[in-house]
Amino acid sequence: MTMHVQTAPTATPVLSVRNLSKSFGGIKAVQDVSFDVQAGEILGLIGPNGSGKSPLFNCILGQSKPDAGEVHVNGRSVAGKRACDLNKLGVGRTFQMLQVFPQMSVLENIILAGQEHHGTMFSRLFGAPDAGLTGEAEKLIDFFRLGHLKDELAGSLSYGQQKLLDAAMAFMAGPSLVLLDEPAGGVNLTMLESLKERLVAFNAERGSTFVVIEHNMEFVMSLCTRILVLAGGRIIAEGPPEAIRSNPEVIEAYLGG
């Protein structure tokens, strides 16, 4: 009798980066970087200033064309795709700088983010003014505990509340992968706890996957399930937060930087 050994199928990573390189003139900003992110992970991307985090993010997100390498989201190549095409593939992002419209209400900001994610010019011109997104937007606002501020102008919110709104905007349209660029930057301790707690809850309840660039070590170490460290455009360490904290190469990269 022939025995068939069943092997577990390997899950397709949500994000797969292979041999990515990007130079600016003589500066090798990203050098042969490869990593995978599995569904449900919260991956922290850290490294001293100038280590290549933003250029790497920009290559992943189609803002910048890599010189070499490949990026796949849920098994599909993103080569040549624009940011709006990536939204349709289920990728959301936040930027270092706030992207909220101060003269619009919290609700309007969230609806606009939803329209950007899955609207077409035709649907925007001829569809319902809210593109049928008010219900979904209100749920998301409540999830991020901004319900009491729904009708306030975004510009009247505290900076921390605006960062929370900014993060919430990236979650409209239920992305499977969200890239967060310094979500904790300039946010006070109380709002930081709130932001972290909501991100963890979103990850746990919806199984979404995050990649987070962050300088705030306490925030990143307590939020992330795995950390990747860049220095000089290369990955110098990768592992769980507690191993990264005590990694001599990582300490040296920060102190030497």
Ligand SMILES: Nc1ncnc2c1ncn2[C@@H]1O[C@H](COP(=O)(O)OP(=O)(O)OP(=O)(O)O)[C@@H](O)[C@H]1O
């Ligand atoms: N658009 C660009 N044009 C020219 N050089 C760039 C560009 N983007 C990044 N670089 C260079 O690539 C290198 C790494 O980029 P960058 O400083 O943004 O890394 P980073 O890790 O994101 O740093 P930070 O933590 O300060 O944001 C730097 O030397 C930077 O000057």
